[in-house]
Amino acid sequence: MSSQTSLSILNKKSSALLLFGLCTLAMLIPINASAFQQNDTAVDFNQYSGEVTEESSNKPLVFATLTVEGTNISTITNTEGNFLLKVPREHINKNVVVSFLGYKTKMIPIASLEPEKNEISLEVSVTQLSEININAPKDALALVKETLKNRDENYFEDPTLMTAFYRETIKRRRRNVSLAEAVVNIYKTPYSSFREDAVELYKARKSTDYSKLDTVALKLQGGPYNTLYVDMMKYPEYIFSEEALSNYKFTFDRSTRTNDRLIYVIKFNQYPGIYEPLYQGELYIDVENKVLTSAIFSLNITDRKKAAQLFVRKKPARVDVWPTEVSYRVDYREKDGKWHYGYSSVFMEFKVDWDDKWFNSQYSMTAEMAITDWEKNINGDRPRYRERIKKSIILSDEASGFSDPNFWGEYNIIEPEKSIESAIRKIQRQLRRDERNSD
Template identity: 75%
Template sequence: MQSLRAAFPIRQNSIPLVFFVITALFMLPKVWGFQQEATSENDYKQYKGEVVDQSSNKPLVFATLTVEGTNITTITNTEGSFLLKVPKNMTEGNVVVSFLGYQSKNVPLAQLKPAKNTITLLVSVMQLSEVNINAPKDAAALVRETLARKGDNYFDDPTLMTAFYRETIKKRRKNVSLSEAVVNIYKSPYSSVRQDAVELYKARKSTDYSKLDTVALKLQGGPFNTLYVDIMKYPEYIFSDGSIANYKFTFDRSTRINDRLIFVIKFDQLETINEPLYKGELFIDVENRTLTSAIYTLNITDKVKAAKLFVRRKPAKVDVWPTEVAYRVDYREKNGKWYYGYSNVFLEFKVDWEDKLFNSVYSMTAEMAVTDWEKNVTGNLPKNRERLKKSIILSDEAIGFSDPDFWGEYNIIEPEKSIESAIKKIQRQLRRAKPKGGSAAAAR
């Protein structure tokens, strides 16, 4: 059985551990069962709805909802939908809804319904008087200053974060693999060189091998794919001391986020640099020089060079190359300190077999949202055997899909309609596969 393994090598100018594995399958798909868990549905309330532009009614993607005065938070999906869970004894308070370039809104919990909530946000109009005429002229110097101040502006205590992670693999528009997990992130201070540790709390998955033809893709690295997009913690993978000089930085428009004035800085690799680097936008808080968001893509103009960043080994009769590689990271603020809140990675590849008339297009999406956090008072980390390895393939570790209350009180990213449809289909298959007189046994 031949296999193709693709990966970012560990390099100073590329984000590591975005892997995929392609294996020619000569086996039948497995039917996965599950054991139902007791849920704590009586201990929390949940609210569903959408966040939209007040004028156009357009869904706002990756808008943040946070219960004021707490660390409970969630984020809208690519259709603008959200699912927020709060303890049942929390009857008062506001949900702060924020989105880049829009005015934040406080919505009283008492006004939210269990479902079909529509929250509208207004565009934050910039006034000329708001533009800081003393803005620095050197955009590159501002980026360097922002990176240098991470110890002052970001969490300086060890922190234990709860996060929801989802990864999907599609063949063209069809979902063929879906994995989800709740993980504990042992986040070290931003001023520390110690890397973060990740512990798996619970996970579920499904793969429809019938849609993969003879090719099965697996995303290796799991939550680390998204965690390493945290530029402020891991700047060496995009803006190392040696590679930052390979970019051109320019000031673009200004905007607002959470009612704060934000510089938007565009960056792109210099024309004299031949290696594939990145281009995108950095959103930097005017007042305290804090990176609040970043959106960027890998330069894949030269597909041969771009493919070398991923492909280590391959069968002789197949070519694989990326057609799009995109990243996003968002930070959140509490009590004057910022912390990693959300990130996603999108990868699209073409797989071209020499003996096939048409090539195949596969896309992979990995996203992770921090849904709660607390100070890690002891600073202790999980034992080595309890930590996720950076080589993890989550779809090999998870145990299959369970009932809709599988996550209990944990906040998750609301599934998109296509994913939700795939989950319902999986659940129907499980019910049909369930043996009479008992539940199916959990499988690994």
Template identity: 65%
Template sequence: MATIIPILKKHLVYLLIILAAGLGWSQNTEFIQFSGKVTDQKTKKALVFATLSLDGTNVSTITNTEGEYLLKVPTSSENGSITVSFLGYTNENIPLSSLDRENGKIALNVSITELSGVNISAPKDARGLFEEALKKRGENYFSQQTVMTAFYRETIKKRKKNVSLSEAVVNIHKAPYGSIRKDKIELYKARKSTDYTKLDTLALKLQGGPFNTLFVDLVKYPDYVFSEGSLDYYDFSFKGSTQINNKLIYIIDFNQKPEVSDPLYRGTLYIDAEKKILTSAVYALNITDKNRAAALFVRKKPRDVKVWPTDVAYRVDYREKAGRWYYGYSNVVLEFRVKWDNKLFSSPYRMNAEMAITDWRPNTSGEIPKAKDRLKQSIILSDEAIGFSDPQFWGEYNIIEPEKSIESAIRKIQRQLKRTARQGNSIP
């Protein structure tokens, strides 16, 4: 058995891999579904992780890595409109009545900053700006308890082929951002599809499930990346500005200092210039020594197998509602290599976990799920899920549109299962 363990003492402690040798809103009765693609108006390039929100509600979804979206809205909102947003682009407001339900093409324009109208001078203290953003989280982010509906997906690829996929709809009982209490998660639905024949006789499983992505919420859990006192180990610098929702956003880069040998992080922070709000963050682990990185990540494994990470990257995006911001989307990408002692070459693997908030409501009653109903932070979702047998599994819950390669992998495995079932039925 092999298990990925945390980087440092306070990392995203539930981002784990196990290798085993041998192997929304509450349900309504009717909804309308829209699908399509979001692109750059001029270049036609797909916009990845663009947000689509149903105006006047808390319902939203995001585009996948191919810029495609799938949005389900209640029939009561069929005459409403959606707002499409993407960092560095002008928001687009679109009436649903004018949007094609099966091929809704949406093009966004790059947001142009009027230099005469805003102050784009570089912050004098880039680190201080980030620290101020964290100090203001109690006033800039949700200060009340909320219950969030989220869609979660984790995939494993060997080279470019999908070999495992698990998905879930969960309810997150989100604590106020000014509180030290951790969030709680309830599992609502889950399903999986895995083709172990492509896994080099190793069953790879991601331990921690939705917690992997939830703890990427840098505003709520800064200590998982910037543990106490660790800011002194980093250099912060101003790298320019952009816009989001017509607001000036400072771009701050950070990286560990050259004299620091421990594997820390490098990345980019996007901070609202006026109110000092962290609106997005993209960062990665510095892997300078593969053996040391392997020692940090791999806890147990077969003796004749070597495993080491080659890339560990994170992203978190926040959304705004009535002047308050909240966690909206995050993903974790882990690339690593597996090599058997009796093989000449190693095999590359890529694990991706992502979660998007699709709806939320204030938790006015302060309800917290009982311990027996909560997901454990050691959960292995692929062991809990039930398969891809029910075509109506998700009902009207919003999900992230799957990539074409994932859809193909699911269809292939479904065909294999059907053939196996027919063969089984033919045996006397």
């Protein structure tokens, strides 16, 4: 497989944008207040919320991980550092482990947490220069190759059933116009297997106000698959196939620590003279164990027309659409010496230019997914094909409204940002007005 083909597969599977010209009113969907009413059941979990910050500056730590000690239950902080953690009461005598790359891990007794407004601060982990000089590998590319080669030993070797929370948002400039969330089951195959993962939709809801999109509506195709395929240790062929590696220059940048492990940061970028839109970013590798713990990277938009061909599936003929930014993140977690996919996100920003308008519009899409619980899938069971999410899914078309505040029950989710909460309320009010006007 050539590097050019690998790039095409990555983008087709991980991200897709659809633009439709439409009549605004035709797409307005009134909220069904009874869409997700749940049966009254005894609550057998405790809920805790709060904020994780840096100790010295008090700035919020984005995507910090909170895990219930000795379990597979976890969540992450949102873009404002806030978290929401639901813990079954059988585990309230345990600790919650709070970790973030480059900071000292903290263990906090769950019994000491308040239901709300918990403030957790982490201290920066300092790495000694002498330690770096002694242990520094000599060849960044060789370290990357060895890390990819060792994935069968370092990552999950058993079929695993994961519970995940998935969210996608669409904004026109700074205003949210579409929000969709879901709890999904991921039937994760071993990292040594070439068999792809399967995804099953469990719960989903959405809130959309197409009136804020003027004469076009943007829809993200692929749903949870947008984030699942960012797991580059499971799907290295989509970015770092053996052929594609030669297109990149890898260099050591700096080192940091997490969970008392020495982590090297390796920068990569495509070589000059390669004009296909490839990638640039950073790999965070545990040097001692040759494990990729995180990766943050983005598309090099060297040719906006070629970049548009990778992402835009459908659009009106008189509209020019191209991406101005496409970026990715993936984080891995460790349990009993084995690593697994824990969180990933995709951010895409587009310009939409109409032939008959003086000014263009700017839209952005964000998709993120976090593993909140998992267990070994001993029999390797997988859902039947008709029960699986199709890779062509448009989640905002499949989900219903934001109607039930207790919709998620005991499931851990990513705490909504204040802007998202505000947008949901405004969208709901708009949809209710439209519903009344149509009566």
